[in-house]
Amino acid sequence: MLVLTSQKDRYGYELVEQISHKFAIAEGTIYPLLRRLAAEGLFSTYLSESGEGPPRKYYKITDEGRRVMSGMIEEWNAFAIGVQEIIKGGSD
């Protein structure tokens, strides 16, 4: 979610769609997650008119959000490398 919003500001439905394409999760539970990240100060939100339909609530990543994101990416990479090495080691 942080990575998606770091690319550009996104509205809720867009995020939900992107995430639910990749992971089998109940779409409704993404909104509580968005809300939590916003409450923790990782996102700020604003309303903006769209070409079609009603004004949409956009999520914008904050500096704190970017910090947390890069921390998580590093953590994930280290984890993935560890797993990779164990898999390779196991097939020797």
Added chain:
Amino acid sequence: MNKEAYLNELARYLKLLPPEECAELMGEFREHFECAQLSGRSEAEVISKLGHPRLIARELLTQSQIERADKSPTLLSVTRAVMATVSLGLFNLVIVLLPFITSLTVIAGVFVFAICLLISPVLLILQYQSVALSINSIFLMLGLVGVGLLVALGTLKLTRLYYHLVIRYLKYNLTVIKKDVTSFEA
């Protein structure tokens, strides 16, 4: 269930939240339906993908309780946050409620001990039925009351720290358990 029924049910559950928060969330779900309609998805499909309103509401309410407890940690607010977390999954009975009750009992025990020390002079006087006390017993009492005060103050400080830890654990629990909830739904 159609869109209106779904939103009404969700709104009913979310009434427990502060009104402006409830309105914001309802706006978000309304927006979800409208966007989905624009991209040509049917109401029934959207609803089945969203998951049950009760589930979504439970998560939102739990978050809100934890935030509230974080802002003003009292026994009541922390207990509410714990109970809300327990409602998210049976497993939390074991990994949240049990440790919480156990640790709370220990803290209560220490408090009772401190109170006993504080009122020990009264107890001693009652026991001996006289106010004529030796210098020794007066010093003993002062000592006991002093220790009682220290223990009570220390535990008060400790309790505040303890609430903080509980809230951090609940927040962590929310991120972990969330995966279970969602995969069950899916």
